[in-house]
Structure formats: C-alpha cells, structure tokens
Amino acid sequence: MMNVNRREAMGKIVGFAGMAAGAAVMSQSVFAADGCPIDGAIGVGSDGGADLGANLLTYVELDPFAVAKRAYAAYGRGGCMYGVFDAIVKELAIQGHDDACNFAAIPTNITVYGGGGVKGWGSICGCVNAAAMIVNILDVEQTAVIDAMNRYYEKTPMPRGDDNFLTKIGAPTRRDDAGALLTADKISQSTAHSILCHTSVTNWSAASQFGGHHDAKAERCAQVTAEVAFKTVEFLNLSLNGELTIDPELERYAKNNDECVSCHTGTTREPGAYIGSDVNSKMECQTCHAPHDEIGAIPHHAEESCSTCHPK
Structure with a gap:
C-alpha cells in the first residue's frame, strides 16, 4: 500500500x-x-x-x-x-x-x-x-x-x-x-x-x-x-x-422489548409448531407497536385521509 x-x-x-x-x-x-x-x-x-x-x-x-x-x-x-x-x-x-x-x-x-x-x-x-x-x-x-x-x-x-x-x-x-x-x-x-x-x-x-x-x-x-x-x-x-x-x-438491548420477545423472537419453527409472528430486531418495539392490553378501538380519525391533518 x-x-x-x-x-x-x-x-x-x-x-x-x-x-x-x-x-x-x-x-x-x-x-x-x-x-x-x-x-x-x-x-x-x-x-x-x-x-x-x-x-x-x-x-x-x-x-x-x-x-x-x-x-x-x-x-x-x-x-x-x-x-x-x-x-x-x-x-x-x-x-x-x-x-x-x-x-x-x-x-x-x-x-x-x-x-x-x-x-x-x-x-x-x-x-x-x-x-x-x-x-x-x-x-x-x-x-x-x-x-x-x-x-x-x-x-x-x-x-x-x-x-x-x-x-x-x-x-x-x-x-x-x-x-x-x-x-x-x-x-x-x-x-x-x-x-x-x-x-x-x-x-x-x-x-x-x-x-x-x-x-x-x-x-x-x-x-x-x-x-x-x-x-x-x-x-x-x-x-x-x-x-x-x-x-x-x-443499554445495547432495549429492555422494553422483554415482554415482546418472550413470544416474538426468531425461531426455527415450521407451520405445525408456529405460534406467533417471529421478529428479529434490536429496535424498541413499543415505539410503533402498542402492548396487546393497550390495543383498543380504531382511532376516531382513522377514516380520514392522513393528509387531512398531516399535509406537506
């Protein structure tokens, strides 16, 4: 070199x-x-x-x-x-x-x-x-x-x-x-x-x-x-x-993910043993995905166009 x-x-x-x-x-x-x-x-x-x-x-x-x-x-x-x-x-x-x-x-x-x-x-x-x-x-x-x-x-x-x-x-x-x-x-x-x-x-x-x-x-x-x-x-x-x-x-591992990865983690399962969706991510899950017990009705504005409130 x-x-x-x-x-x-x-x-x-x-x-x-x-x-x-x-x-x-x-x-x-x-x-x-x-x-x-x-x-x-x-x-x-x-x-x-x-x-x-x-x-x-x-x-x-x-x-x-x-x-x-x-x-x-x-x-x-x-x-x-x-x-x-x-x-x-x-x-x-x-x-x-x-x-x-x-x-x-x-x-x-x-x-x-x-x-x-x-x-x-x-x-x-x-x-x-x-x-x-x-x-x-x-x-x-x-x-x-x-x-x-x-x-x-x-x-x-x-x-x-x-x-x-x-x-x-x-x-x-x-x-x-x-x-x-x-x-x-x-x-x-x-x-x-x-x-x-x-x-x-x-x-x-x-x-x-x-x-x-x-x-x-x-x-x-x-x-x-x-x-x-x-x-x-x-x-x-x-x-x-x-x-x-x-x-x-x-921390290198997102602690908030603990309750998620107990079910949603990478596995070698095939259809007969499949339980829930596998996830491979170090990102915080709950930033975009609410815990199951917090998922409720569709937001009241969901039927509106996104651009109604969030225009360019």
Whole structure:
C-alpha cells in the first residue's frame, strides 16, 4: 500500500468532491489520473462477507469536532446520510496514513440516496445509515460501534444544542420567518425512540411546533447530522483504544422489548409448531407497536385521509 502525504490526499478528495451529486459510477481513468492503484484500491472486496472481513480499512483517531463541522456543512450539499459519511471519509483521507489513498478514492456522493429515510421514504434515518456504512469497512468492533450509535440515536434528546458544540460546528445558519437565527431554544429537542426518519422527524415537529418543510427542520437535521458524525467518531475512537462500553442508560438491548420477545423472537419453527409472528430486531418495539392490553378501538380519525391533518 502506498503512503501519501496530507497534501496529496487532499488533492484526491477535491477531485472527487467536484463530481455531481448522485454520480456513483467512475471511470478507471479517474483513479489512474490520481495515482492510486486501481486493483484493490478500495479494500472492501467483492466476494461477499469473507472477502470484506479480510480487507478492512485502517481507522485512525479523529477529532470529533472537526468531523462534526464537516458534517454540518455537508448536510446542505447532499443531506443527512451524505453529511455523516462524507465528513468521516474525508477526515480519514487527510490523515496521511497508509489507507488515506483508499479513503480518498471513495465517491462519497453514493450516499445521497439516504436522505429523508432513503429518498423520502421515511425509513432508516440517513445519519445512522451512514454511520453503519462507514463502520462496515473499518477494522474496528463493528457491531459494538453500530449498536452504540443506534441506541444513542434512539434514546437521546437531539439536537444537543449546547453553545460550545454549536459554535464549533458553525451553527445555526438558517433563519425563521422573521429573519432571526434559529437558535437552540427555537429548534427545541426531541427523542426519536426509533432509528426511523419519519418517527424522528414527527416527534421533533410535535415538540418544536415547526412544520416539516420549514427551514427549522433543515437546521435541526443539519445539527443532528453533525451530532451523529461526532458521536460515531467518539465511539470509533473508544473502540480503537479498547475502551468502548455502553452507557447503562443507552443499554445495547432495549429492555422494553422483554415482554415482546418472550413470544416474538426468531425461531426455527415450521407451520405445525408456529405460534406467533417471529421478529428479529434490536429496535424498541413499543415505539410503533402498542402492548396487546393497550390495543383498543380504531382511532376516531382513522377514516380520514392522513393528509387531512398531516399535509406537506
């Protein structure tokens, strides 16, 4: 593997950053022009899990604030998934270590699709999607880091909104209808109780009283993007130093699931022994599914169109 200095790596990054967002296919001449080896340049392999595990990239300790600042700015260019992924990859690429060239060769705009819970579908939040994507190619405790990040996102009031953090990432930058900056007291906080985009945004909208198409939502999501990038790097740094533990308040296993998994867990049952639906999930169940004894009549507004009360 070649060694590259910081200036060389940054030159490679600038070349890729200038490409149009969403352009995921690159010619071999692009790699060749930048002096990186083509065969095996990005050590993720193409032969499935075994090959991937044998070709992980080296993680080096990063400054969480530097990554968070990049992520906040990148949100405006490509959304939440792009913001987290682009920030971590580019910081790794400028560190001048043996794998810097490999990180510089990654076209980070392949992650633009993840915004809005995958092109507006409201599924997995692009922030945690990006965190898992970068962790997946690093030589770290992958499951532990992903578990820690997902649980943090699920259980922590966000965005953090403290003055020190906002100053270091350069926030806020967006304004309300009166032209005033959308400060932390206006943005408010909410807890997602889920890693799904639509749940996270819905809970925030209810807490802040801002509509989902207001600039306040963009400011909130930009700050959450920065926070997830920051925490991902913190967890990666701890993993690198063999110090990653899970805060008891952010336990790796959702305790509220206990009464659910006693019946709804993964099994090898066949039709003759089937009892109830099998579930394979670490997410909190009751965020979306009420306990059986709480399931009652259909809500009074169920016959109305969703858009009656929840317009775009």
